[in-house]
Amino acid sequence: MKTLMAMGGALNSKKPEVLREFVRRAGGRAARIVILPQASSLADTGPGYITQFLALEAQSATALEFYRRDEAGAQPQIQSLREATGVFIAGGNQMRLSILYGGTALETELHAAYQRGCVIGGTSAGAAILSKTMIAYGKTGPTPRERIAQFIPGFGFTDKFVFDMHFRQRDRLGRLIYAVATCPAVLGVGVDEDTAAIVEDDTTISVCGSGGITIIDGSQIANTDVAEVEKGGPVAVSGLTIHVLTKDCCYSRETRAALLPEKALLSE
Amino acid sequence: MKTLMAMGGALNSKKPEVLREFVRRAGGRAARIVILPQASSLADTGPGYITQFLALEAQSATALEFYRRDEAGAQPQIQSLREATGVFIAGGNQMRLSILYGGTALETELHAAYQRGCVIGGTSAGAAILSKTMIAYGKTGPTPRERIAQFIPGFGFTDKFVFDMHFRQRDRLGRLIYAVATCPAVLGVGVDEDTAAIVEDDTTISVCGSGGITIIDGSQIANTDVAEVEKGGPVAVSGLTIHVLTKDCCYSRETRAALLPEKALLSE
Numbered sequence: 001m002k003t004l005m006a007m008g009g010a011l012n013s014k015k016p017e018v019l020r021e022f023v024r025r026a027g028g029r030a031a032r033i034v035i036l037p038q039a040s041s042l043a044d045t046g047p048g049y050i051t052q053f054l055a056l057e058a059q060s061a062t063a064l065e066f067y068r069r070d071e072a073g074a075q076p077q078i079q080s081l082r083e084a085t086g087v088f089i090a091g092g093n094q095m096r097l098s099i100l101y102g103g104t105a106l107e108t109e110l111h112a113a114y115q116r117g118c119v120i121g122g123t124s125a126g127a128a129i130l131s132k133t134m135i136a137y138g139k140t141g142p143t144p145r146e147r148i149a150q151f152i153p154g155f156g157f158t159d160k161f162v163f164d165m166h167f168r169q170r171d172r173l174g175r176l177i178y179a180v181a182t183c184p185a186v187l188g189v190g191v192d193e194d195t196a197a198i199v200e201d202d203t204t205i206s207v208c209g210s211g212g213i214t215i216i217d218g219s220q221i222a223n224t225d226v227a228e229v230e231k232g233g234p235v236a237v238s239g240l241t242i243h244v245l246t247k248d249c250c251y252s253r254e255t256r257a258a259l260l261p262e263k264a265l266l267s268e
Numbered sequence: 269m270k271t272l273m274a275m276g277g278a279l280n281s282k283k284p285e286v287l288r289e290f291v292r293r294a295g296g297r298a299a300r301i302v303i304l305p306q307a308s309s310l311a312d313t314g315p316g317y318i319t320q321f322l323a324l325e326a327q328s329a330t331a332l333e334f335y336r337r338d339e340a341g342a343q344p345q346i347q348s349l350r351e352a353t354g355v356f357i358a359g360g361n362q363m364r365l366s367i368l369y370g371g372t373a374l375e376t377e378l379h380a381a382y383q384r385g386c387v388i389g390g391t392s393a394g395a396a397i398l399s400k401t402m403i404a405y406g407k408t409g410p411t412p413r414e415r416i417a418q419f420i421p422g423f424g425f426t427d428k429f430v431f432d433m434h435f436r437q438r439d440r441l442g443r444l445i446y447a448v449a450t451c452p453a454v455l456g457v458g459v460d461e462d463t464a465a466i467v468e469d470d471t472t473i474s475v476c477g478s479g480g481i482t483i484i485d486g487s488q489i490a491n492t493d494v495a496e497v498e499k500g501g502p503v504a505v506s507g508l509t510i511h512v513l514t515k516d517c518c519y520s521r522e523t524r525a526a527l528l529p530e531k532a533l534l535s536e
Contacts, residue, residue, distance in 0.1 A: 173441055177512060192502075212502045223528045225514075234460075234480045234514040238526035242510050244445060246493075246502040258506035260491045 002114055004199040006163040008191035008211065009091055009124030016056065018123075018196045018209045023056045025198075026086025026119045034084040035063040038100050039092030039125040049088060058086075064106070073105035081109040086119045089126030091165075097129050098152060107155065114157050124165045127191065132156035135164055135179060145174065145232050158202050160253060164190045167214060176216055181226040181237045184218030187253060206250040215251055215258070217241040270382055272467040274431040276459035276479065277359055277392030284324065286391075286464045286477045291324045293466075294354025294387045299326040302352040306335060306368050307360030307393040317356060326354075332374070341373035349377040352386050359392030359433075362402060366420060375423065382425050392433045395459065400424035403432055403447060413442065413500050426470050428521060432458045435482060444484055449494040449505045452486030455521060474518040483519055483526070485509040 003025055011018050023031050033053045037046035046063025053061035064077050081087070087110060089097065101107045114120050120130065128134045134154035162183075164176045167190030180188040191197050192211025199205050207213050222239035229235050243251060248261040271293055279286050291299050301321045305314035314331025321329035332345050349355070355378060357365065369375045382388050388398065396402045402422035430451075432444045435458030448456040459465050460479025467473050475481050490507035497503050511519060516529040 210502075212504065220509075222525065225528055234478075236480065236512060236514040236517050236526075236528050238511045238513065238517075238519075238528065240510040240512070241488075242508040243506045244504060244508070245506065246504040249504050249506075251506075257490065258504075260493055260504050260506065 001117060002201050003117075003119045004114075004130050004157055005119065005121035005196045006127035006130055006165070006189065006191055006199070007121060007123035007196040008127070008165045008167060008193045008209070010166065010193035011123055012194045012210065013052065015210075016052065018194060019052060020056055021196065021198070021208045022086060022088065022119065022121045023053060023058050026058070029057050029059060031058040031085050032083055033058050033061040033086040033088055034080045035061065036087065036089045036097065036101075036126070037063050037065065038067060038090075039094055039097050039129075040090045041092060045090050045092075049090060053088070067100070069100055069104065072101060077106060078109055081106065081113055084113055084118050086121065087113060089120075089122030089129060091122075091124030091126050094125035094128045094134060094154070095152065097125065098154065101155070102153075110155060111157070120157055121196070127163050127165050129154040130157050131162050132159035133162055133183065133186065135162065135175060145178070145229070145234050151179070158199060159186070160202050161187050161189050161199060161205075163197065164188065165193075167192050173214070176214075177237055177240065178226070178235060180216045180218040180240070181221065181224045181235060184221050188216035188218070190214040190216070203253050204250055205245075205253075207245050207247050209247065212244050212246045215243040215245065217243070217256060219256065269385060270469050271385070271387045272382075272398050272425055273387065273389035273464045274395035274398055274433070274457065274459055274467065275389060275391035275464040276395070276433045276435060276461045276477070278434065278461035279391055280462045280478065281320065283478075284320065286462060287320060288324055289464065289466070289476045290354060290356065290387065290389045291321060291326050294326070297325050297327060299353050300351055301326050301329040301354040301356055302348050303329065303331040304355065304357045304365065304369075304394070305331050305333065306358075307362055307365050307397075308358045309360060313358050313360075317358060321356070335368070337368055337372065340369060345374060346377055349374065349381055352381055354387045354389065355381060357388075357390030357394030357397060359390075359394050362393035362396045362422070363420065365393065365397050366422065369423070370421075378423060379425070388425055389464070395431050395433050397422040398425050399430050400427040401430055401447075401451065401454065403430065403443060413446070413497070413502050419447070426467060427454070428470050429455050429457050429467060429473075431465065432456065433461075435460050441482070444482075445505055445508065446494070446503060448484045448486040448508070449489065449492045449503060452489050454486075456484035456486070458482040458484070471521050472518055473513075473521075475513050475515055477515065480512050480514045483511040483513065485511075485524060487524065
């Protein structure tokens with residue numbers, strides 16, 4: 001099975017429910033985790049996550065510590081990725097990741113790892129970069145507006161979903177609606193802080209963590225003026241379908257339907 | 269025709285597009301406007317709006333200045349309302365309005381005015397109180413959570429819609445989804461600042477102003493656990509339909525469909 005975990009940032013380090021689920025899916029005590037720390041500008045990001053993953057009883061955890069493109073793809077890095085059962089991408093600025101890894105041998109290895117079942121997880125910027133089209137930066141808050149978000153290519157493990165993180169906390173509905181309105185074939189997934197959207201086989205999404213995720217489905221959009229609006233004006237979009245999902249809920253891209261945990265089902 | 273104008277607060281006083289539309293619908297140069305200033309705690313709220321409405325060439329503007337229940341319903345107040353073509357309810361704390369007007373002769377006169385075609389408009393708290401069930405207060409920002417919003421009865425000009433103001437600016441999606449999830453028969457209408465949702469005959473909504481409105485339709489909700497969640501936990505809701513509408517868009521409660529201005533229609 002192929003697995004992505006898009007984490008919403010601000011993970012709770014005292015109740016590490018999300019990282020525990022990541023380690024569990026990566027093999028638990030057999031998990032060999034490789035950390036990509038470069039989106040962060042803090043020197044202790046790699047060592048900090050190593051400590052956390054070892055505390056969660058992963059078998060091993062190592063960080064790929066390099067900060068120049070010509071250092072990407074050294075043999076020990078390649079070897080670590082080939083042995084990894086989980087790859088964790090830290091938060092910060094997602095453009096640092098795309099600039100450093102894009103088109104390198106390491107990027108190829110990341111895709112090979114994903115295809116053979118290595119769990120790929122990232123938080124905040126590390127989650128944004130999972131998708132083919134990622135929101136690189138944008139304005140928060142208001143109604144969707146022309147150019148409220150700017151897109152650049154991410155690592156591209158999926159082209160079915162686009163993720164936005166710190167979702168409620170930073171009021172990013174406007175820019176995620178904008179992303180979906182401009183590309184209705186892609187499902188928008190807004191992930192709250194301390195929460196993860198877990199994507200299996202590019203099809204189903206489940207939720208873990210203390211917050212919620214918001215799935216924006218543009219396939220039923222009746223009308224939008226997104227192509228006509230100029231100069232940052234507000235954008236109209238009619239007929240979005242939205243699902244707000246919490247822990248243990250799941251959603252299928254194929255049926256476009258959500259399942260809530262059994263005790264909550266209205267119909268039972 | 270019966271008309272409500274729910275305005276999102278923070279009206280632009282230099283480009284008073286929303287108040288100009290209110291005066292226009294109240295009769296333009298024949299408009300006789302009565303202001304309810306009590307939600308505000310500022311002494312110059314009434315005089316301030318009088319100045320604005322006269323500048324917009326209304327025929328007359330007067331404020332009902334009283335701050336005790338036993339002063340509600342004096343004959344000059346009643347007379348003003350009987351002659352009014354527009355009633356404007358200022359912003360502040362909506363509970364001050366319900367406490368002061370609820371059950372008085374003035375409230376009866378307000379309903380009579382609405383029924384005979386007097387335009388009833390309000391901004392911020394003054395818009396919240398238009399509906400039968402109003403969001404009295406609540407937490408901003410996060411995912412819908414158990415008890416994120418508290419409801420009390422408003423003036424009740426409509427029981428088909430519930431309004432929430434400063435919508436994007438204060439990140440109120442969570443609480444409006446909560447309101448709709450608990451009562452799917454009511455359409456949630458989130459109104460941005462300097463923007464108005466104009467409700468005609470309790471059926472159609474159009475938009476004026478610089479921002480947008482967000483209509484949340486819960487009639488297709490597939491499942492929600494809103495009745496089960498405890499202790500402020502996050503609420504799951506699947507299958508909401510959302511329309512983000514801007515100036516000159518309109519929406520019909522009967523067809524549950526939105527119309528965008530012609531030039532923006534995808535289908536044409």
